[in-house]
Amino acid sequence: MNSIFRSLRSLMVAVVVLTTASCGFHLKNSYNLPEELQSLSVTSFDPYGPLTREVRNQLELQDIKLVLPEKDIANLNLTGESYGERTLSLYQSSKVAEKAFTYTARYNVTVPGKGSYAFSASLNRSYLDNPLTALAKSVEQDMLAAELRTEATKQIMRQLTRITRYIEDFEQQQAINKQVEELQSDDGTSTLSIENRFEGKSDQQLLPELFKGDSSQ
Numbered sequence: 001m002n003s004i005f006r007s008l009r010s011l012m013v014a015v016v017v018l019t020t021a022s023c024g025f026h027l028k029n030s031y032n033l034p035e036e037l038q039s040l041s042v043t044s045f046d047p048y049g050p051l052t053r054e055v056r057n058q059l060e061l062q063d064i065k066l067v068l069p070e071k072d073i074a075n076l077n078l079t080g081e082s083y084g085e086r087t088l089s090l091y092q093s094s095k096v097a098e099k100a101f102t103y104t105a106r107y108n109v110t111v112p113g114k115g116s117y118a119f120s121a122s123l124n125r126s127y128l129d130n131p132l133t134a135l136a137k138s139v140e141q142d143m144l145a146a147e148l149r150t151e152a153t154k155q156i157m158r159q160l161t162r163i164t165r166y167i168e169d170f171e172q173q174q175a176i177n178k179q180v181e182e183l184q185s186d187d188g189t190s191t192l193s194i195e196n197r198f199e200g201k202s203d204q205q206l207l208p209e210l211f212k213g214d215s216s217q
């Protein structure tokens with residue numbers, strides 16, 4: 001009888017595994033980074049800081065090969081982080097009752113021959129401001145900063161999975177530039193110079209304006 005139960009249990013486990021595999025199940029915090037980023041160098045404003053450590057750990061968890069910076073290797077450059085506070089509500093005594101704590105991480109992604117892209121990840125959390133517990137408030141702020149830094153790292157990873165669409169837009173614009181230059185060269189007129197720029201703000205702005213141009217007469 002026990003052997004029958006064991007066999008049934010093994011069969012149920014096998015069915016669950018097959019079901020989750022067939023429905024596209026992925027482990028939590030699993031990110032499918034594009035081929036261009038499978039080998040990546042990471043540079044930072046603070047090479048040994050907590051943000052850099054978290055980003056590197058996440059990349060290693062995704063089996064991304066971290067290498068030293070080279071001109072033909074994609075680069076993730078963490079350019080800075082900042083904190084801020086703003087008042088949300090007041091007590092009747094006009095003292096601050098609730099605040100919003102804001103964290104922002106800024107970074108650039110450069111893919112050799114395929115463009116350089118600037119992004120930022122901004123998050124905020126609210127908390128009660130008790131003037132009688134200054135030490136506890138400081139500890140709470142540190143905890144909020146750590147929490148938001150972790151969430152910002154997840155945003156960075158999600159943005160890296162989308163880099164292919166920005167590369168496609170970059171390459172399309174490069175092809176347009178080339179066609180314009182060829183047409184103007186045939187006409188004997190001056191060539192058109194278009195500067196390729198991109199600035200991404202957050203996950204909510206997935207497809208910002210990528211390119212701005214200026215022409216010379």
